[in-house]
Amino acid sequence: MRSFARAFARNRGAVVGLAVLVLVALVAALAPVLFPFSPWDMQGAPFAPPGDEGFLLGSDSLGRDVAADIAYGASVSLLIGAVSTAAALLLGVVLGAVAGYASGLVDDIIMRVTEFFQTVPSFILAVVLVAIFTPSLSSIVAAIALVSWPPVTRVVRAEFLTLRTREFVQAAEVLGRSRTAIIFREILPNALSPIIVLASLMVASAILLESALSFLGLGDPNLMSWGFMIGAGRSVIRLAWWMSVFPGLAIFLTVLALNLVGEGLNDALNPRLARRR
Amino acid sequence: MSPLRFLRFLLARLAKMIVVVFAIICVNFLLIHAAPGDPASVIAGQSGAADAKFVEQLRHEFGLDKPLSTQLWIYVSSVAEGDLGISHRQQRTVLSLIMERLPATLLLTCVAFAFALMVGIALGAAAAQRVGTWADSVITVMALAFYATPIFWVGLMLVLVFSVWLGWLPSFGMNTVGADLHGWAAMADTAQYLVLPALTLGLFYLAVYARLTRSAMLDVAGEDYIKTARAKGVPEGRILRRHILRNALLPVVTLAGIQAGQLIGGSVLVETVFAWPGIGRLAFDALLARDYQVLLGVFLTTSILVLVFNLLTDLLYLVIDPRMQAQ
Numbered sequence: 001m002r003s004f005a006r007a008f009a010r011n012r013g014a015v016v017g018l019a020v021l022v023l024v025a026l027v028a029a030l031a032p033v034l035f036p037f038s039p040w041d042m043q044g045a046p047f048a049p050p051g052d053e054g055f056l057l058g059s060d061s062l063g064r065d066v067a068a069d070i071a072y073g074a075s076v077s078l079l080i081g082a083v084s085t086a087a088a089l090l091l092g093v094v095l096g097a098v099a100g101y102a103s104g105l106v107d108d109i110i111m112r113v114t115e116f117f118q119t120v121p122s123f124i125l126a127v128v129l130v131a132i133f134t135p136s137l138s139s140i141v142a143a144i145a146l147v148s149w150p151p152v153t154r155v156v157r158a159e160f161l162t163l164r165t166r167e168f169v170q171a172a173e174v175l176g177r178s179r180t181a182i183i184f185r186e187i188l189p190n191a192l193s194p195i196i197v198l199a200s201l202m203v204a205s206a207i208l209l210e211s212a213l214s215f216l217g218l219g220d221p222n223l224m225s226w227g228f229m230i231g232a233g234r235s236v237i238r239l240a241w242w243m244s245v246f247p248g249l250a251i252f253l254t255v256l257a258l259n260l261v262g263e264g265l266n267d268a269l270n271p272r273l274a275r276r277r
Numbered sequence: 278m279s280p281l282r283f284l285r286f287l288l289a290r291l292a293k294m295i296v297v298v299f300a301i302i303c304v305n306f307l308l309i310h311a312a313p314g315d316p317a318s319v320i321a322g323q324s325g326a327a328d329a330k331f332v333e334q335l336r337h338e339f340g341l342d343k344p345l346s347t348q349l350w351i352y353v354s355s356v357a358e359g360d361l362g363i364s365h366r367q368q369r370t371v372l373s374l375i376m377e378r379l380p381a382t383l384l385l386t387c388v389a390f391a392f393a394l395m396v397g398i399a400l401g402a403a404a405a406q407r408v409g410t411w412a413d414s415v416i417t418v419m420a421l422a423f424y425a426t427p428i429f430w431v432g433l434m435l436v437l438v439f440s441v442w443l444g445w446l447p448s449f450g451m452n453t454v455g456a457d458l459h460g461w462a463a464m465a466d467t468a469q470y471l472v473l474p475a476l477t478l479g480l481f482y483l484a485v486y487a488r489l490t491r492s493a494m495l496d497v498a499g500e501d502y503i504k505t506a507r508a509k510g511v512p513e514g515r516i517l518r519r520h521i522l523r524n525a526l527l528p529v530v531t532l533a534g535i536q537a538g539q540l541i542g543g544s545v546l547v548e549t550v551f552a553w554p555g556i557g558r559l560a561f562d563a564l565l566a567r568d569y570q571v572l573l574g575v576f577l578t579t580s581i582l583v584l585v586f587n588l589l590t591d592l593l594y595l596v597i598d599p600r601m602q603a604q
Contacts, residue, residue, distance in 0.1 A: 131567075216546070
């Protein structure tokens, strides 16, 4: 564990990324304390520029506080990023494990389905799914998960193909352990490091995907989100640049931080690959 | 590659494409039926309070009173004949709507892609020649930054800088309304409107291709056949073009094929930002009007575009890969 921390800390970008991420999480957690009012409520004059009337980052067309909206949006972005990644991981790991361990026809079918999902334009599929099942937290999470599991399946399957012929797996087979026990208790723990790295990058792309959906008006109507704010600011960009600039910066910083952390995790978990770069 | 083998490759690819298209049509069918509420209301694009008589007529029209398997067959065969349904909002066939918007989307994505590919490869090659210099780091930082930026936000920021603040370029639409231009003047006019959307869509891929070209060139430069060429006395410029760059392009082309879906998905967002009258904008308008038939039609069309794009990149790969010609 300590050597892991040291290897992670050697990547300076990753440390900065982690710090930014902690900051975003803090802002998300403290939003109700910092801004003790609903992000949808009018707080003053509309279109107040940053710094005016006590609005740190300005106000929007309905006099809402942009800073407060960003703070409340942080928890929505992080929540959707984390939950949809967890769902995609579950789906991807199970399918990948089954494909890699079973091989043969089952493997063939799973890989064809994976290929199919990697061929179709995933963003448009997500748009269609959310639109038809009406925008809500659960439909957004489900749509993002449904378009982001294929890389997990590929990685897990590749890991399983190499690990299943290893001696410790054969030993477990000889000992008569059940198939599920072998998959989940023998092979999976050894395939964990690429999955963790992939997961950190998936949270980043899930946040981007959510922002794009809510930019198009497909966000949960009850939740303030960064993409929705940019979409609302789009038509009045000549009047109020701050309405679209600041939420965009929030997305940029959060996603960049996640990508940097992903790189750091990669360096720490695959030391041999890291040194080659 | 011999003509016969090439033909076999082409046929295999076409067969695979047909299977994928069939699967997408089935997914569309499932979506219509899995949606909450009556499929007829989904098809009509109306939520709940539709005119009962109209819905009844639709139910009959789409055979919704027949068993599911028959319905699937009806749906697949009608789509195969090019019947993508009717947009009841616009009172036009979905196919005609899409065909009308397709050229604008193709123009945008092709220009953006060509721009990203050419400039990206040039920048990547330049960076590989100057490893460790500031030009090299600029490309790495750019790639990292564009990976983390929502594409629609990049578009808005370009609008802010180049249209709102500097006033250099138009930000909305595809040509000047009411200008009534023809020939070269019309093309020059559209080109002006194309700059910002194409730049927005292309910048991300430019950074990605530059980064990949750089690392691929560094990998190839260490290969034995480069040492051999150098030992034979091949001029350095020729080694760079014919031996290093050509082989380094292979992973770039592969990645371009893989990212085709992302490129086309990105164009939906870019068209929305710039009111570019392509199928992405059509999808956005359909979204606002709950016109699901149009939305499903756009999904099918963009998927077919991705398949065609994949086929083209595979063919390009055959042209570039020196090993394919040696056989």
